[in-house]
Amino acid sequence: MKFNIKVKDNKVAFFIELLKNLDFVDIEKVEESEEVVLKEKEKELLLKRLEDLSAHSKELIDWKDFKQQQN
DSSP states (O other): OOOOOOOOGGGHHHHHHHHHTOTTOOOOOOOOOSOOOOOHHHHHHHHHHHHHHHHTGGGOOOHHHHHHHHO
């Protein structure tokens, strides 16, 4: 059985060392792919969101300004 596990960057070495001490675990290094494959529905949704964002771009505020307004 295979698992994908996300580990915080600063804990990777520690986590791998723990796994190496388990005789029933084999570790495979898998490089993350830069290519992301999206389904057509996902592409359509993203394009719609981008269109909505462009249509309302004047209503957007900077993140720092938003945080200040919340305080």
